[in-house]
Amino acid sequence: MSWLLAHASALVLAIPAASAALLALLPGYRVTARLNVAATFLTLLAAIALLFARPAPGQFLLVDDLNVVFVLLNAFVGFTTSVFSASYIGHELETGRLTPPYLRFYHAMYQVLMFGMNLSLLANNVGLMWVAIELATLTTVMMVGIYRTHEALEAAWKYFILGSVGIALALFGTIIVYVAAQPVVGPGLDAMAWTNLIMHGARFDPALLNLAFVFLLLGYGTKVGLAPLHAWLPDAHAEGPTPISAVLSGLLLNVALHAVLRYKMLMATNAGVLAPGPMMVTMGLVSLIFAAFMLYKRRDIKRMFAYSSIEHMGIITFAFGMGGALANFAGLLHMTMHSLTKSAIFFAVGHVAQVKGTQRISEIRGLTVTHPLLGWGLVLGVIAIAGLPPLGIFMTEFIIVSSTFARDPLLAIVLVVGILIAFAALFLRLNGVAFGEPLGSTEPAKASYVPMFAHLALVLTAGLYLPGPLVAWFENVAKLLG
């Protein structure tokens, strides 16, 4: 037991890697789907163990207060999504959209994706982090194109091209960080370790750090889905299998954001650099306003919620850009709430699209009548994501807005306007989808409701009551972020 605790960070990586190899070899979808669930559950256990035993930072792996939040969220949503995925793909097999060989590939890729994301979160090396994010990107590119339809291929190609451009810019930024660190820390691996970079950051050349941060923000910002490099995101969400949309929105965007936050922490150690905050605030606000207006024109339900993800990543980036203990705290909590809520929405949308046989909003009507559980789940999800009390996102948006008001009222007004525009758009669409004249198939859905309602219950609980230790933990991380 103590051995397991001591190696929890290695297990978080080893379990997905081993199960990816195993799943690639095993035939039969029932077995592999269950194995996929079991593997993500074990990963979740290992991630929970990280809370209790924290291995000392090594040459390649690092566990600190910041990335534990991300790893735990990653493992939890990864687990619930694998439960949802098991019932989702059963239907895809029946309708023939996926064939057994593709399914084997799908499950292996799911675990590789988990491995890539966890590696990038735990990496104590800027190069390793970059490699891991590239791995996660390439995996999702393959998954988005898995249906091999016209639209899926276009989406995957667009994602691949824009993702590679972002990843290339980020590598260039990473190299500049090394060039800045090398005279101070000395050549070799040491000059790429996060622990060394943060320790010696004060003596780096500020001009080089500035240049590096611009590239890193643009590069990893592409992966976060920030405007103007967000164009891949709606297509990738709409055309891939829905479990992948849930993981993309709920997790991969966070992983890229984690990279940006790490570099922001590095910038904070050096007194001579430009403040990274205003750049992040600007990109965040532009993404929020842009996505809020784009929400009105959507006709595809998955695409609509993809734009909502851009909106929320904008809000989160804005909060971290504002900085300070309160805004950071709210940003972190908002990110957690968004991951839980958005993946719950995609769980609902996935089953809805399967049972109705379409993703077009105009052809999905009166869900609360035809499929009450799915319909009300979706309603609850949209209420949560739009930021109505008493759910968690209301609380975090309230803290972000009020803390901004105290420091810069003008920015707060823009923020509120953006949130309200998006709010109205979501309810305009939800009205017809949930309460309109019933349309389409009324045959009962073979859905797994547990993941969706578990997420929504967590979001509701967080809105009503946050346990003391959680608040203390998040406050501590917020202080780390500066």
Next chain:
Amino acid sequence: MGKLEFDIAHLFSGGLVLMSLLLLYQDRMFSLLRFFAGHAVVLSLAVAWQAFIQDKPELYITAVIALVFKGIVIPVVLYRIVVRLGIHRELETVVGVGLTMLAGMGLIGLALVVILPLTAAADPFAREDLAFALSVVLLGLLMMITRRNAVSQVIGFMSIENGLVLAATGAKGMPLVVEISVAFSILIAFIVIGVFLFRIRERFDTVDISALHGARGEQP
């Protein structure tokens, strides 16, 4: 670093920028592939020279990877794909050659203006190497934007990767981990692309990206 060694290193990095400019205006598939092979050869020379003057033998591995993999294997495989798919006709570009070249020169100027003053304190070779590498990256981006064809976008992407390898080797003592990972990622990227090319061919009988801009569920 002596004057001559510095100048030779300069020659190779400058040569890579020149090859990028040459790639920009190739309007035939086969000449594009030939020039990409040349791009990779110049890169491997630049890396090998760095290995020699920095006395870091492991960099020779990177040079060999650049030469064998990107200079020979990939162009040959792409050549075969192009022949098999029968797409060795003229390449369509979005913008005219003159305008593209002007934009390319503008981007090189931009790279120099951005990097040189900012990094006055850094090691002189590293900073000029960074400026050249940024030019190569920007030219690669420009190529990806101005080409409609999947194969030329792939080549644009690989020329960006070449620029990144140039930057990484110019940074003194940058660990090998990164170089190998870069090479490895190119390999993965290439597999992905290969898969895509076949799928695109299978479905639409074309590798022209513009053919992909179809219905996306957004028509009223």
